[in-house]
Amino acid sequence: MSWRDIERAMEEADVVLEVIDSRFPDITRSRKLEKMTKERGKNLVIAMNKVDLVPRDVAERWIWRISKEFPVVPVSARKRLGTMRLRRFLKRYSPAVVLIAGFPKVGKSSIINVLKGRHSASTSPVPRSPGYTKGFTKYRIEKGLYIIDSPGIIPPEGSGFEAVVRGAKADLVDMASSLILTASKISPGLLKRAYGVAEESPEEVLSAIARKRGFIFKSTGELNLSEAAKVLLEDFYRGKISFFMIPEKTP
Known part of the structure; x- marks a missing residue:
């Protein structure tokens, strides 16, 4: 997955849902993704995943800090905590197509699976241009709300512990x-x-x-x-x- 792939998928989206790790929000946020989203006039929402792994007061401090820039929804896809709230929050933008992106290992796939549920239906490849359809599929979550299920992986960068948290291959x-x-x-x-x-x-x-x-x-x-x-x-x-x-x- 490259930045160009994410950029192509973003063309189809109205909202970008950035998934980050509640244990290390600053490290797992992608300022490049956030800048791309803003430059293209898209809405950005941050899903702070794995919230079950940090004390409540710590999570609240991070939420307070990040929400100065973007809306934040704390969730634990693994424990199914806050996932209905996330769905309701995304419905505020309905009708909308949501692109879900994040570094490896932050739980992006789990968030996608929770939102898709059992009743979602595939509608079409994304984007529609020939040659760019592999790995990108749009799913109808409910009336007026779609998500782009894709590899959506932000290319890891950094070194040392930063590379570990971002799931780099080294x-x-x-x-x-x-x-x-x-x-x-x-x-x-x-x-x-x-x-x-x-x-x-x-x-x-x-x-x-x-x-x-x-x-x-x-x-x-x-x-x-x-x-x-x-x-x-x-x-x-x-x-x-x-x-x-x-x-x-x-x-």
């Missing part, structure tokens, strides 16, 4: 190491409790996971840290281990 051990170092600073003791390690260093945590899961190279007897890193990253994306950033206090 060396697994490097990504897991960035995650471990950040988690140990923001939430000391989290990884010790989760994986039974004495120290929260990247090598200690990954080695512990590898030993526990039996990730060992048969030829050398060495621990397979890449497989361990994959487990750690999936635990993080799915919320099995979770920590969050706190915004500035509201006045």
